[in-house]
Amino acid sequence: MEYSPLFEPFIELFIKGICHPIKQQIGYCIRPRAHITALTSAMDELRCTRDSINETIEAAERKRQICTEEAKQWLMMVQTAEGDVNSLDHHGCSWNCWSTYRLSKRVAKKRKKVMKLQNKVPSSIVAPSNDPVKEMPIAPMVVGQEPYMQKALSYLGDDTAGIIGIYGMAGVGKTTLLKRINNMIGRTMFDHVIFVVVSRTPDLMKLQQHIAKEVGLILEDDESEMSRGTAIFNFLKRRKFLLTLDDLWGLLDLVKVGIPQPQKFSSSEHKQKVIFTTRSLEVCGKMQASKIMKLECLKWEEAWSLFKLNVGEDTLSNSRIRSLAEVVARECDGLPLALITVGLAMSTKKMPAEWQHAVTLLKSSRLAEISGTEDHDLFSLLRISYDSLRDDRMRECFLSCSLWSEDNNDILKDNTIKAWLGSGLIDEFDDINETYSMGHSIIENLKAACLLEPGYAADRYVRMHHIIRDMALWIASDHGMNKNKWLVQANTRQARVDEWNKSERVSLMNTQIEVPPDACDCPNLMFLMLRENKHLKRIPTGLFPSMPFLKYLDLSGTSIRELPAEVGMLVNLQHLNISFTNITSLPSELGQLVKLKYLELESTWKLVEIPRGVISSLVMLRVLNLFDSYFADWNCPSEEEGVAFEEIECLTRLTAIGITVKDIPSLQRLSNFPNVSVHSLSIRELHGLTSLRLSPTILSRNKTRSLWNLILRGSDWLEELVMGNGVMSSPDWSLPHLESLWLGDLPKLEKIIWSGVMPHACLPSQPSDIDNCWLSVHQERFMDSATSIPPRTTCTELHRDGTSNWS
Numbered sequence: 001m002e003y004s005p006l007f008e009p010f011i012e013l014f015i016k017g018i019c020h021p022i023k024q025q026i027g028y029c030i031r032p033r034a035h036i037t038a039l040t041s042a043m044d045e046l047r048c049t050r051d052s053i054n055e056t057i058e059a060a061e062r063k064r065q066i067c068t069e070e071a072k073q074w075l076m077m078v079q080t081a082e083g084d085v086n087s088l089d090h091h092g093c094s095w096n097c098w099s100t101y102r103l104s105k106r107v108a109k110k111r112k113k114v115m116k117l118q119n120k121v122p123s124s125i126v127a128p129s130n131d132p133v134k135e136m137p138i139a140p141m142v143v144g145q146e147p148y149m150q151k152a153l154s155y156l157g158d159d160t161a162g163i164i165g166i167y168g169m170a171g172v173g174k175t176t177l178l179k180r181i182n183n184m185i186g187r188t189m190f191d192h193v194i195f196v197v198v199s200r201t202p203d204l205m206k207l208q209q210h211i212a213k214e215v216g217l218i219l220e221d222d223e224s225e226m227s228r229g230t231a232i233f234n235f236l237k238r239r240k241f242l243l244t245l246d247d248l249w250g251l252l253d254l255v256k257v258g259i260p261q262p263q264k265f266s267s268s269e270h271k272q273k274v275i276f277t278t279r280s281l282e283v284c285g286k287m288q289a290s291k292i293m294k295l296e297c298l299k300w301e302e303a304w305s306l307f308k309l310n311v312g313e314d315t316l317s318n319s320r321i322r323s324l325a326e327v328v329a330r331e332c333d334g335l336p337l338a339l340i341t342v343g344l345a346m347s348t349k350k351m352p353a354e355w356q357h358a359v360t361l362l363k364s365s366r367l368a369e370i371s372g373t374e375d376h377d378l379f380s381l382l383r384i385s386y387d388s389l390r391d392d393r394m395r396e397c398f399l400s401c402s403l404w405s406e407d408n409n410d411i412l413k414d415n416t417i418k419a420w421l422g423s424g425l426i427d428e429f430d431d432i433n434e435t436y437s438m439g440h441s442i443i444e445n446l447k448a449a450c451l452l453e454p455g456y457a458a459d460r461y462v463r464m465h466h467i468i469r470d471m472a473l474w475i476a477s478d479h480g481m482n483k484n485k486w487l488v489q490a491n492t493r494q495a496r497v498d499e500w501n502k503s504e505r506v507s508l509m510n511t512q513i514e515v516p517p518d519a520c521d522c523p524n525l526m527f528l529m530l531r532e533n534k535h536l537k538r539i540p541t542g543l544f545p546s547m548p549f550l551k552y553l554d555l556s557g558t559s560i561r562e563l564p565a566e567v568g569m570l571v572n573l574q575h576l577n578i579s580f581t582n583i584t585s586l587p588s589e590l591g592q593l594v595k596l597k598y599l600e601l602e603s604t605w606k607l608v609e610i611p612r613g614v615i616s617s618l619v620m621l622r623v624l625n626l627f628d629s630y631f632a633d634w635n636c637p638s639e640e641e642g643v644a645f646e647e648i649e650c651l652t653r654l655t656a657i658g659i660t661v662k663d664i665p666s667l668q669r670l671s672n673f674p675n676v677s678v679h680s681l682s683i684r685e686l687h688g689l690t691s692l693r694l695s696p697t698i699l700s701r702n703k704t705r706s707l708w709n710l711i712l713r714g715s716d717w718l719e720e721l722v723m724g725n726g727v728m729s730s731p732d733w734s735l736p737h738l739e740s741l742w743l744g745d746l747p748k749l750e751k752i753i754w755s756g757v758m759p760h761a762c763l764p765s766q767p768s769d770i771d772n773c774w775l776s777v778h779q780e781r782f783m784d785s786a787t788s789i790p791p792r793t794t795c796t797e798l799h800r801d802g803t804s805n806w807s
Contacts, residue, residue, distance in 0.1 A: 039111040043085050046118050050078045053125055060126035070122040078117055085110055134214075136179040136195060141309045143336070144302035145177055148295060152181050155291045156189070156242070156273055162262030164275040165289030169450035169465065170382045171337025172295045174277035178246050181275065185242060190271065192241040198276075200249045200384065207257055208232060211243075225256065232258030236272075245276035249388060251286040252276075279385050281448040297334030297465070304329050306336060310343025315350060324355035331362035333466035337378060338367070345372030365406070365470045365488060368480050379479075382471045385449055396425050397442050398451055401464050402472035403529060405490040405509035409463045410455035413443055416462065421623075422552050422575025422598050423527065428622060432656035432677050433706055433737060476505075500525065508533065518542040525550055531577070532557035545569050556580050556600065568592035578604065579625070585609035591617030598623045602658060602680070607631045616647040624648070627658030627680035628711055634659075634666050645669055648676075656706070660684065667698050677706035684714040690748075692718060693755075695725035696733050704735050713744040720750060724757035734761035 053075070057067045148166075155161045168174055182195050194214040196207060208228040212219045217235050219228050237260045245252065254261060254274065262272045278284065284292045298306065307329040308316060316322045328346065332338040342358075349355060361369050368379055389395050397420050404411045417439030420426045426442065429435045443462060446452040451468055455461025464472075476486040487503045493512040497520040500506055505527035514535045519542035526549055530536060536558040544550075544566040551572055556579040563578065568589030576593070579602035586607075591614040599618065601607065602625050610631060615624070634645045645666070648654065654673075658680035661667055670678055678699075686692065692712070699707075712721065721743075724733065734757060741764050743749065754762065 036107055039085065039107045039114065042111050042114040042118065043082065046078060046081070046114050049118060049121060050075065053121070056125050065126045068122065068124045068127050071125045074117070074120070074122045081110070081113055081117060085114070134193075134195070135183045138176055138179045138183070139340075141306065142173075142176060142180070143306040143309075144298045145173060145180065148177055148293065149180060149184070151293055152177070152275070153184070155293070156181075156185070156275070158291070159271075161291040162273065163287055163289045163291075164273065165284035165287060165292045166275065166277045166295060167279060167281050167284055167292070167450065168295030169297075169335070169468065170279055170385055171335050171378070171467075172297060173336045174279075174295055175246050176336075177295065178244055178275070178277050182244055189240070190242045190273075191239045192236070193244070194241065195244045195246070197246045198248050198252060200247075200388070202252065204256060211257070211259075215241075229256055229258030233260060236260055238270075240271045241273070243274045245274065248276045248278040248283055248287070249280070250283060279388075279450050281450075282445070298336060298339070299334065300330070303332065303334045303336075303339055307332070307339045307343045310340050311347045315347055318350070318352065320352040321350075321355050324352060324359055327359050328355065328362060331359070331367075331466055335465065335467050337381070338467045341373050341378050342367070342370065345370055348372075362470075363406075365402075365473045366480075366483070367467065367470045368474055378467075379471045379474050382468065383475065385451055386471070386475060389449060389451075390445065393425060394442055394445060398446055399472050399476050399486075400425065401446075401452065401462075402469045402476065403486070403488055403505060403507040403527070404464070405488070405507070405532075406466060406469060410457075410461040411463065412461055413440065414460075416443065418575075418577070418598070418600070419529075419552070419554075422577075424551075424574070428597075428655075430655050430675065431706070432623070432679050505529075511535075514538075515540060516543055520546050522547045523549070527552040529554040530558060531555065534559055536560060539564050541566050548572070551575065553577070561606075563587050563590070565589045571595065574598065574620075576600065580604070582606050586611065586614055588614060590614050593618060595620055597621060597653075600625045601629055601631075602627045604629045604631070610643040612643055613647070615643055616650050618651065620653055621651050622653055623656045624651075624654065625658035625680065626660055627709060628682045629660050632660040632662045632666075632682075632684065634661065634669075635663070649673065658709075662686065664689075664698065671698070671700035671703055678703045679706055680709040681707060682711040682713075684711070686715040686718060688717055689715060690717050690719045691722065692720075693722040693725070695722070695755075697725065701733050704733060706737060707735050708737055708739045710735070710738060710740070711742045711744075713742070713746065715746055717748060718746050719748050720753060722753045722755050723759075723762045724755040733757060735763075736761065738762070738764045740764055 053071065057071065060066070152164065152166070155164045166174055166177065179195075182193060185193050192215045194211055196210055196214075198207070205225055205228065208225070209219060211217075211232055212228070215232075215235060217231060219231060223231070236258075243259055259274065260272055262274050274287075276287065276289075281292070281294075297303075304326065307325070311325060316325055325346070328342060329339065332342055346355065346358060349358070358370050361367065367373065386395060386398065389398065400419060400423060401411065401416060403419070404416075414436070417426070417436055420439060420442070421428070421435065426435065426438050429438070443452065447454065447462065452462045452464055455463045473486055473488060474480050477483055478485065482502065484499050484501075484503050486505045486507075487499055488507045490508075490510050491512070492508065495508060495511075495513055495516050497517045500517070500520050500522050502524065503522065504524050506525060507527075507529040509529065509532050511533050512535055513530075513533055515538055516530065516536070518540040525547045528547070528550060529552075531554045534557070536555075537560060539555070539560055541564045544564065547570065549572050550570050552575045553570065553573060554575075554577040556577045558581055560578070561582045561584060563583065563586070565587050566589075567576075567587060568591075570593060572595055573593050574595055575598040576596060577598075577600035579600045581604060583604055584606050586609070588611045591611075594617070596618050597620050599621060600623075604626075605628075607626075607630050615621075634643070634648075648657070654676050656677050656679050657670075657673070659670065659678065660682040661670070662683070662685040664686070667683070670681075681699075683692075692715075694704075712718075
């Protein structure tokens, strides 16, 4: 049958518009599995395409490239399509034709979407990163850094600050702060933000390669150090950049690296900055940092907050544990790393007894023994600062600071230096001022390394952080292997003899001990410090014979009234300190200590007798200190049993003396001691004397130049004190090192006269005490002008004001 061409369009329209749709709809009912198979196949193909694109992106990210927005959108649509496909319930077909029809229709619709995504694969998948800031990972819990963040950001915005140094002790949060700074800097400030970890032994070429990668600069492997530096320099010199250097241990030559030297004055259009972290203030100086910021330990509220975050409120819900946890947190002394380490270690401890044990260990400077802290290796991290000290002498001086009681946190600098000197850790100079200058230099170096901190009066005291002390004792005890090698205890009531047997150094300060062990076997003991034990009244006779190699003995600040005769058996003793005790006399056996170099008897207010021959027998003595002692009679006739100036004069090795005198001839005789400096002088009980002139005729120039401490008291008739001899032609006569001046119990003293000498040349830098004196101060006028002193002043304190004048 033939159809007329006239009907062909109608037939084609009928087939396409009616038959095919009907066939398709009927197919949904009778061929559901074919639709499902087609969708599954299309989805598998799309997954393969997606996985291939993800591999391309991962490879690009390892090369510091980023995913394009087009690719991100396509991947999100694939993820949505996959979710829709997975949500279809097509595990079987129902006998219900309507249900089968609906399922097949939905499957076909999803297949079209999948195929559309397959046909629209993004043309651009990855692109180079144009973000100058690569965000650094940081701990989720950061406490107490906001003030430092604000200060650092203000420095970065300051055109006068080119190089910025951040220093502080290990574990205080310097790296975390630097990462936070890195993460907060926006691209509007800098074209490039470069984060580099330097480490103790930096490899210059590796640093250059790292910096080049950070800025997208390609360097050849065979390029020289100079060629690399030149390439980096020319790339950065006209760009705004921030170079962050973490963990700097010494001078890093930025010129050799290729970093354009940041200028102190730079415009915002040409902003170039370097900011670095270090443990040493000295490094900040070497790097010529124009702004320096010290990162301190956390305050208590911040420290407790950080500790709680790491322990967890579940553990702290027990009230007994919570109170013990506060003690544990305080022992961490605000050091974030210690708070985190100990907090995490204690987070699983649910019994109060476990917390009590931790308190005991921390109080005994045994942090490393707390279960769970070994994985964090806290002391090994802190030890790097110790290892980086200049030499073994400085390291030994640092370790010896741990022998001072933790409860006596502020340590007088002079006491520290005396201990170093008595232990043979610093050199002996003929001039005591040079010796102490070396000691103060070591202290400042330890402070610069953040191993010591300023005390409450920074010019006179230092302190050691609790965790740093624990680390020092850990090092001294062979990394904890010999626990009692250095034994340091406080607040104990009894000295345990069994703990002393293997000890080389023992320090028991501020304890409740009344009597030390009567007998103990201490063959290795070289250092014994029992100072400031107010309850200690007696030294048993059996103690000293058990310590044949003892070199250092400190009994100062105790309540002992006598030394046993057995002290003469300490034949290797080099340092003996019995200052501030109630001792009334020295035993004659003290003269047997032929190796003794330092004898400290300061403020022995009850000392009335020193047997003849004892002082002269100490042939190795270099320092004798009887400053502010009751003993002041140095003119004993030869036929009487008592010490005289002749015994001091025969000590050929003596370099420094502190002494108490009570007559003018004794003062004059001091000036005749050759090569002996007077570092402390107490003048008392000048009976009948109404005027005292301290001048070159009484105290020679070489004696006054070394004087640190001067006391004048107990002279009932003294009306005036004259400083100088009235001759302006003797300007070298002064008291340049005077640290303290005390005038007391001088009821008739009315005036101090500076005669031919500038007042500021004879006054200490610190406030001085004046007790029980009706006083006016005068200055005799010469052609050279000098500091004016207000006349007729009733004084209770002598002090310097902000203009370096005294009133």
